[in-house]
Amino acid sequence: MNSLSKMPISALFAVIFSSVVTAHGGGSELMGGATNSAYLKECGACHLAYQPQFLPKRSWEKVMNTLDSHFGDSAALDDALKSEILGYLVKNSADASSSKISRKMLASLGTAETPLKISDTPYFKRKHREVRADVFKRKSIGSPANCTACHLSADKGDYDEHKVKIPRK
Numbered sequence: 013m014n015s016l017s018k019m020p021i022s023a024l025f026a027v028i029f030s031s032v033v034t035a036h037g038g039g040s041e042l043m044g045g046a047t048n049s050a051y052l053k054e055c056g057a058c059h060l061a062y063q064p065q066f067l068p069k070r071s072w073e074k075v076m077n078t079l080d081s082h083f084g085d086s087a088a089l090d091d092a093l094k095s096e097i098l099g100y101l102v103k104n105s106a107d108a109s110s111s112k113i114s115r116k117m118l119a120s121l122g123t124a125e126t127p128l129k130i131s132d133t134p135y136f137k138r139k140h141r142e143v144r145a146d147v148f149k150r151k152s153i154g155s156p157a158n159c160t161a162c163h164l165s166a167d168k169g170d171y172d173e174h175k176v177k178i179p180r181k
């Protein structure tokens with residue numbers, strides 16, 4: 013009797029809980045994944061093809077003009093590919109986007125700051141202040157640049173905080 017009467021209550025809780033989560037969904041947004049095929053192929057070879065909306069135009073220009081020495085690697089491209097990819101990144105950069113993440117990202121930067129890394133920005137640091145430095149160093153994560161390790165749908169532009177799953181090792 014006791015266990016029977018508990019069932020509808022837990023079911024009710026499930027309904028309430030899921031509706032709360034749905035209502036909260038308004039706080040996050042889907043940016044969509046990166047779309048340019050040259051960008052996906054060339055810049056998605058070593059890591060996630062980061063959404064261009066995460067950095068201002070001036071950052072993408074700096075990244076694309078320093079590909080010979082790209083964080084210890086060479087990601088050099090011929091001029092045609094480079095200009096196609098840069099065009100795509102600039103057109104969809106934080107400056108050109110009306111997304112909430114882009115607006116917050118820009119607001120977190122001084123106009124003279126030109127970060128090469130999303131993970132170096134005050135916006136990123138604020139959003140990840142609950143993630144300890146040693147967590148980013150776990151074997152299956154490696155560094156903050158490895159968005160997909162924790163944001164399983166990062167390639168679709170889904171960074172919803174309710175879908176984050178931090179690997180234990």
Ligand code: HEC
Pocket residue numbers: 054055056057058059062075079082083084085086087097128129130131132154155156157158
């Ligand atoms: C040969 C491998 C390689 C290729 C190809 C490559 N990258 Fe990278 N990229 C790296 C490495 C290594 C890092 C540093 C990752 C880390 O900090 O752990 C990095 C980091 C980045 C970051 C900063 C990530 C952060 O921490 O916020 C950006 C932005 C970036 N790359 C853009 C690009 C773009 C644009 C292209 C294409 C033109 C590209 N990458 C191609 C190896 C590569």
Ligand code: HEC
Pocket residue numbers: 039040041066113130131139140142143147148153155156157158159160161162163171172173176178
């Ligand atoms: C070690 C796991 C981990 C990695 C790696 C990581 N994140 Fe996160 N991220 C989190 C957690 C945890 C949160 C949620 C923090 C909270 O609940 O306030 C978060 C939150 C966010 C948010 C805010 C979402 C929202 O709804 O407000 C964005 C945007 C984001 N991350 C982007 C990135 C990007 C881009 C990268 C890679 C450059 C990245 N993250 C790498 C764990 C990670």
